């Protein structure tokens with residue numbers, strides 16, 4: 001059953017949503033985080049990039065993808081002529097850092113997902129790029145592998161979704177960068193089609 005707070009969240013405007021995330025104590029991550037990490041960028045962006053959860057650096061600074069993986073994400077954006085904050089919004093499935101960056105737990109995702117859903121409703125992006133297995137599987141409510149999900153258009157509440165590797169994974173698996181490049185080109189081409197539709 002949907003939690004009671006769900007309908008409330010779905011009516012929030014940006015300031016209310018930011019406030020609700022900052023004050024959230026819906027799961028135990030509230031007691032271990034330094035601060036919440038809401039998301040950053042153009043609130044009317046056509047592109048929405050979604051990662052997993054804040055890491056240590058993000059937890060410290062309150063902004064998504066500011067560590068090593070974030071630098072690679074910036075390069076990935078640059079590869080398709082995008083820039084953080086310019087027609088781009090960046091958010092995570094979880095707004096709080098799991099201790100020691102452990103995998104997010106089901107209950108945490110269930111509690112946090114309404115925030116991402118509302119962000120998507122307010123931003124109204126033309127395309128979502130899910131970064132990595134965890135983001136892809138939770139956004140698409142599937143257990144399929146990245147390999148199976150790549151190269152196809154999926155859907156999150158009516159918004160097209162493309163899946164690619166997480167930049168932190170790519171830092172450890174350099175040969176897969178070629179596949180990520182393919183995904184980014186697919187995303188760029190898809191966006192062109194969406195823009196001209």
Ligand code: URA
Pocket residue numbers: 051052053054055058063064065066067069070092168
């Ligand atoms: N990894 C993520 O998935 N998100 C961040 O914000 C940072 C690292």
